[in-house]
Amino acid sequence: MKNPIRVLIAKPGLDGHDRGAKVVAIALKEAGMEVIYTGLRQSVEQITSAALQEDVQVVGLSILSGAHMPITKKLMKMMKEEGLDEAMVLIGGNIPKNDVKKLKALGVKEVFPTGSRFEDIVTFIRSNIPN
Amino acid sequence: MKKKVELPDVVLESGIKVKPIYGPEDVKDIDYEKDIGEPGEYPFTRGIHKYMYRFRPFTMRQYSGFATAKETNKRFKYLIKQGQTGLNVAFDLPTQCGLDSDDPLAEGEVGRVGMAIDTLKDMEDAFKGIPIDKIGTSLTINSMAPIMLAMYMTVAEKQGVPANEVRGTLQNDILKEYIGRGTWVFPVDPSIKLIGDTIEYCSKYAPKYYPVSVCGYHIRESGANPVQEIAYAFLIAKAYIQHVLDRGLDVDDFVPRFSFNFDIHGNLFEQIAKFRAARRLWAKIVKEDLGAKDPKSMQMKMIAGGGGGGLTIEQPENNIVRGAYYALISALSGTQTMALCSYDEAYTIPSEKAAVISLRTMQILLDEMGLRDTVDPLAGSYYIESLTCELEKLICEMMEKVDKKGGIVKAVSDGYIQSEVAKQAFLLEKGIQEGKIIKVGVNKYREEEEEREIEFHDYKAEEAEKQIKRLKKVKKERDDSKVSKALKELKKAAEAGDNLMDTVIDAVRAYATVGEITATMKDVYGEFKEPVRL
Numbered sequence: 001m002k003n004p005i006r007v008l009i010a011k012p013g014l015d016g017h018d019r020g021a022k023v024v025a026i027a028l029k030e031a032g033m034e035v036i037y038t039g040l041r042q043s044v045e046q047i048t049s050a051a052l053q054e055d056v057q058v059v060g061l062s063i064l065s066g067a068h069m070p071i072t073k074k075l076m077k078m079m080k081e082e083g084l085d086e087a088m089v090l091i092g093g094n095i096p097k098n099d100v101k102k103l104k105a106l107g108v109k110e111v112f113p114t115g116s117r118f119e120d121i122v123t124f125i126r127s128n129i130p131n
Numbered sequence: 132m133k134k135k136v137e138l139p140d141v142v143l144e145s146g147i148k149v150k151p152i153y154g155p156e157d158v159k160d161i162d163y164e165k166d167i168g169e170p171g172e173y174p175f176t177r178g179i180h181k182y183m184y185r186f187r188p189f190t191m192r193q194y195s196g197f198a199t200a201k202e203t204n205k206r207f208k209y210l211i212k213q214g215q216t217g218l219n220v221a222f223d224l225p226t227q228c229g230l231d232s233d234d235p236l237a238e239g240e241v242g243r244v245g246m247a248i249d250t251l252k253d254m255e256d257a258f259k260g261i262p263i264d265k266i267g268t269s270l271t272i273n274s275m276a277p278i279m280l281a282m283y284m285t286v287a288e289k290q291g292v293p294a295n296e297v298r299g300t301l302q303n304d305i306l307k308e309y310i311g312r313g314t315w316v317f318p319v320d321p322s323i324k325l326i327g328d329t330i331e332y333c334s335k336y337a338p339k340y341y342p343v344s345v346c347g348y349h350i351r352e353s354g355a356n357p358v359q360e361i362a363y364a365f366l367i368a369k370a371y372i373q374h375v376l377d378r379g380l381d382v383d384d385f386v387p388r389f390s391f392n393f394d395i396h397g398n399l400f401e402q403i404a405k406f407r408a409a410r411r412l413w414a415k416i417v418k419e420d421l422g423a424k425d426p427k428s429m430q431m432k433m434i435a436g437g438g439g440g441g442l443t444i445e446q447p448e449n450n451i452v453r454g455a456y457y458a459l460i461s462a463l464s465g466t467q468t469m470a471l472c473s474y475d476e477a478y479t480i481p482s483e484k485a486a487v488i489s490l491r492t493m494q495i496l497l498d499e500m501g502l503r504d505t506v507d508p509l510a511g512s513y514y515i516e517s518l519t520c521e522l523e524k525l526i527c528e529m530m531e532k533v534d535k536k537g538g539i540v541k542a543v544s545d546g547y548i549q550s551e552v553a554k555q556a557f558l559l560e561k562g563i564q565e566g567k568i569i570k571v572g573v574n575k576y577r578e579e580e581e582e583r584e585i586e587f588h589d590y591k592a593e594e595a596e597k598q599i600k601r602l603k604k605v606k607k608e609r610d611d612s613k614v615s616k617a618l619k620e621l622k623k624a625a626e627a628g629d630n631l632m633d634t635v636i637d638a639v640r641a642y643a644t645v646g647e648i649t650a651t652m653k654d655v656y657g658e659f660k661e662p663v664r665l
């Protein structure tokens with residue numbers, strides 16, 4: 001049997017809207033993935049070290065406060081420094097269309113704004129994780 | 132021979148199966164005097180006042196506040212000019228989490244979702260020219276509630292308004308912050324103690340002030356169904372009340388100043404019945420379980436507002452229509468105060484235009500649609516009365532279920548409630564994605580080519596810079612020896628387990644910052660560790 005895909009769902013910053021993060025975490029778990037949820041108010045340092053420690057293939061950030069650009073920039077840089085280049089970074093939350101391109105330019109693999117379908121997220125992860 | 136009609140099943144969010152036709156049979160066990168009662172009389176099913184809106188319309192109070200105190204002051208004055216009758220202050224996240232604007236953790240968040248308050252100076256500016264004795268203000272603040280209350284009372288005093296004339300509401304409901312919203316700081320026990328401190332303080336000095344607004348709202352916004360919303364809120368309210376009773380206060384000394392904040396979205400009839408059931412059940416709980424004698428203690432006062440959870444980012448103009456229905460529900464449910472999430476609030480902080488449309492929605496209901504004319508117009512409806520009884524029963528059962536798990540404080544501390552609410556949120560989302568729960572514009576009548584021209588609330592980095600400068604200026608000009616003395620006294624009081632309000636007020640007066648006061652309290656209380664379970 002194949003090992004399940006390991007995913008870290010993280011809530012960076014002070015934003016307390018965790019409904020989306022938890023709902024997606026449950027959906028990925030139901031789809032057979034191994035999901036670790038960080039809880040609220042995580043610094044970029046904490047998220048990076050959790051990703052390292054848990055040896056995840058996917059890091060999903062959920063941001064609804066509007067602070068997605070600076071947070072993502074910082075996270076991508078730190079993950080690179082820690083040698084986490086291989087891990088796939090996904091962003092969810094209230095993300096304006098115009099920012100999607102900018103986030104991808106930072107190295108984010110895909111953006112799943114509010115209202116994204118579970119199956120789209122699951123399919124995207126499965127088809128982009130090397131076996 | 133008649134053909135048998137096959138009708139689809141209808142099941143409400145709370146699990147109640149709806150019959151196609153209700154009649155006298157469904158209400159035959161209801162005794163009007165005992166179970167419903169006249170408006171303004173126990174058990175208050177029909178409303179807490181005899182004449183309700185015919186005598187005084189509900190308060191209209193939109194949530195607002197952003198960037199700095201000065202900008203917020205401008206928006207307040209604008210809303211008052213537009214006919215808004217109460218203020219509801221939004222604070223930014225650093226303020227809500229006890230961080231100063233110059234704290235590294237506050238970076239990018241200063242003034243983003245509300246106004247930044249670092250010291251008393253900011254609160255003074257926010258309420259400059261606003262008569263605190265005339266307009267009731269609601270402070271949406273929780274772990275920082277003692278500090279903001281201290282600041283607000285000090286500003287009142289400076290305006291020449293005595294504490295016993297100050298009207299308003301403090302949100303001050305920490306248990307729901309652990310469930311949803313997430314602006315907790317201290318661990319559960321000291322947090323409940325701090326709520327006790329504010330209640331005790333208000334019952335002594337500010338009897339017209341509502342020190343706690345227990346929020347089912349955010350629990351439902353986090354995914355709870357209507358039954359969980361009311362049941363968890365009542366259990367939380369009971370936990371605070373029990374804590375204060377343990378201090379030796381009499382139930383009738385402070386429970387009349389408890390209020391609730393509930394959510395509206397979903398099925399119209401279910402929501403109306405939910406509020407009627409809640410009012411009746413709360414009256415019974417306070418009278419029978421808590422032994423209150425004063426009918427005022429038994430009256431469930433509420434703000435019932437249209438929630439963001441029902442709004443959609445797709446076809447956002449539809450949210451104006453949803454808001455109008457939510458306002459109608461609120462008025463038909465006998466609310467004391469109404470607020471609506473504005474049509475753009477599914478994705479941003481409301482624009483001025485959107486906020487005014489919400490206000491006009493409520494004004495149209497009152498002045499054009501006849502919602503003022505008569506009290507509880509749906510009373511006696513076979514469907515509404517039957518649904519009210521069913522919901523009351525379900526809420527009771529849900530409360531018992533949590534009590535069996537060891538009570539609400541334990542159930543929140545170990546993450547049980549959070550996990551129940553998340554599960555419910557997942558099921559709802561799954562239902563929408565599978566098309567079993569209809570959201571217009573989302574999974575039905577969707578416009579695939581929809582180009583969303585969404586305007587987001589701008590984050591002004593220069594406003595944050597200004598705020599940090601102001602903070603530095605206040606720190607430079609204040610008497611530091613007074614600050615350190617006040618903080619020392621605060622620490623002593625916290626260690627001794629005394630009521631902290633007096634020492635917090637002294638610290639605030641000396642212009643100690645929110646971050647300094649919080650750090651002092653953290654030294655004694657420690658910090659909450661979030662129980663993460665999926």
